[in-house]
Amino acid sequence: MNKATGIKAKHQRLVLVAIALVALVGAGLLATWALRNQASYFYVPADILANPPEADRAVRLGGMVERDSMKNAADGVTVEFIVTDGKARVPVRFAGIRPALFVEGSGVVAEGHLGSNGTFVADNLLAKHDEKYVPREMQNMTTDEARKAVAQTK
Template sequence: MAVAKPKQQRLVLALAAVAVLAAAGVIASFALQDTAAYFKAPADIAASPPAPGQTIRLGGLVKTGTVTRPGDGLELHFIVTDMKADTNVTYRGLVPDLFREGQGVIATGSFDAQGVFRAQELLAKHDEKYMPPEVAKALEKQGHPVNAS
């Protein structure tokens, strides 16, 4: 049996390392597909609704006059708008102190089989000048300029 030369050994080792890294990348991408939350504005959802159960991040403004707290006060119903389309949202849990009508919000959750967006997490802006960049871009894309600095 012939002994491989050092140059051939390095080549085999390098190819094996590339194959292992490629396999790890493929496995990681499949694993992250189920946990990745894609940002969408209400107009994006109206144009192409996500599948029920698919986790997304919905962003826009809390539409004025739409916040209600039926029942025990822990459940919250409101509408997220990007001035082109609206999405009804239901959330159960503690609401961020800065959550209010007319302000930017990002809700992480999914649509149920009936088409209701069930938020599991709410993020609200943290001061008067801040709006999440994703929300600002979505609003500007829809023709509503935002004065965020």
């Protein structure tokens, strides 16, 4: 900001406007660039199998927790289960305290990344709870509907 010290006073407003514009446009461009790289995309199982994201990219996976698929690991904090949208199934591993109302057959959104072995490693699980309207669940729904329903979880 010191470069401009020598400017003539009468150009001051113009320079200030220019600085503000450059900074804001810069912020906008930077934001756009960063958003392309950092936004985490939402997948349903069929999408993630057809079109897997890069291994370390943060994404979200939404679907139903398949019945009888939940397995607790020996360490007592890791759980493995399968998320399905009726078309495809993705194994998910999560270590942590499960959200309330996270049960088999319920809808879930897992935040994390797809591991190289095809297992989705979740850092965070979100289960839907809404006291006004009953939980929307996704059994027998089309992919599109499931996507919509799941997207409301967060």
